[in-house]
Amino acid sequence: xxxxxxxxxxxxxxxxxxxxxxxxxxxxxxxxxxxxxxxxxxxxxxxxxxxxxxxxxxxxxxxxxxxxxxxxxxxxxxxxxxxxxxxxxxxxxxxxxxxxxxxxxxxxxxxxxxxxxxxxxxxxxxxxxxxxxxxxxxxxxxxxxxxxxxxxxxxxxxxxxxxxxxxxxxxxxxxxxxxxxxxxxxxxxxxxxxxxxxxxxxxxxxxxxxxxxxxx
Numbered sequence: 001x002x003x004x005x006x007x008x009x010x011x012x013x014x015x016x017x018x019x020x021x022x023x024x025x026x027x028x029x030x031x032x033x034x035x036x037x038x039x040x041x042x043x044x045x046x047x048x049x050x051x052x053x054x055x056x057x058x059x060x061x062x063x064x065x066x067x068x069x070x071x072x073x074x075x076x077x078x079x080x081x082x083x084x085x086x087x088x089x090x091x092x093x094x095x096x097x098x099x100x101x102x103x104x105x106x107x108x109x110x111x112x113x114x115x116x117x118x119x120x121x122x123x124x125x126x127x128x129x130x131x132x133x134x135x136x137x138x139x140x141x142x143x144x145x146x147x148x149x150x151x152x153x154x155x156x157x158x159x160x161x162x163x164x165x166x167x168x169x170x171x172x173x174x175x176x177x178x179x180x181x182x183x184x185x186x187x188x189x190x191x192x193x194x195x196x197x198x199x200x201x202x203x204x205x206x207x208x209x210x211x212x213x214x215x216x
Contacts, residue, residue: 002216003159004102006149006178007127009109010046011165011186014083014121017045023075024052027068031057045186046166048108048139049073077116085121086185088204093126095210104149106162106173108133108140129153141168143175150176161216170195179216181209 010016017040024044025035033056035044044052049069053060060068093103105127107114114132118124129152133139136148150157157177164170165183173180174196182192182200189200201209 001159002101002161002213003155004104004153004161005096005213006104006106006146006160006162006173008162008164008166008169008183009105009107009114009117012086012163012169012183013089013123014085014117015185016080016083016117017041017186019076019079019083020045023072023079026075027072028056041186046108046140046168048133049110073110073113076113080113080116080120083117083120085123086183086203088206090122092204092209093123096213102153102155103127104153105130106140106145106149107131108145110134140172141175143172143177146173146176146178150178161213164197165192167191167195170197181212 007013021035021037021040024040028035043056049072050065053065053068057065057068096103103126105114111132111134114130118126129149131145131149131152133145136145138144146162150160160178162173162178162180163183164173164180165186167187170180170182170192179198182195182197184192184200184202192200199208199212
């Protein structure tokens with residue numbers, strides 16, 4: 001019996017790559033990088049900021065790298081006020097809540113970003129628990145963040161359903177044993193389908209989504 005819905009943040013609740021991309025492009029241009037959309041998707045989307053900086057700018061000192069990460073996140077939070085929820089998200093969350101389903105958030109994003117995005121989407125109090133990779137100590141694609149969410153909720157993997165948009169996130173949730181819905185907001189549906197998801201939707205208005213959840 002389904003007891004909980006577990007959501008990723010970036011690309012699942014809102015299409016945030018359109019905010020992350022220009023922020024990174026502006027920061028990295030002085031360092032000789034032309035961060036077009038393809039480069040961003042291949043090298044940056046869904047990854048932790050420190051890992052991105054270490055890979056692309058290995059000559060920066062630890063202090064310089066930290067300063068770049070902080071500048072990037074501050075810029076992102078300013079832009080986040082313009083974010084909109086994916087179509088159908090708000091109604092779907094309310095629909096799930098009416099059915100007594102627990103709602104958790106599992107994300108690699110830093111806490112300040114999470115709070116900024118949830119405020120902009122009017123979802124400040126929608127999720128409990130909120131599981132951060134920073135708190136777990138390891139990030140997606142490792143299964144640990146999703147395993148931590150299951151522990152916090154007191155449910156088994158088969159009693160949960162995860163929503164993810166990225167290959168790394170899907171690897172994390174499936175690695176924790178959780179059936180996963182692929183949200184094709186940032187990736188091609190065919191790619192998500194090949195990663196082992198149980199269903200692919202474009203957004204939360206998909207006519208097959210609620211019947212699938214009810215049957216789970």
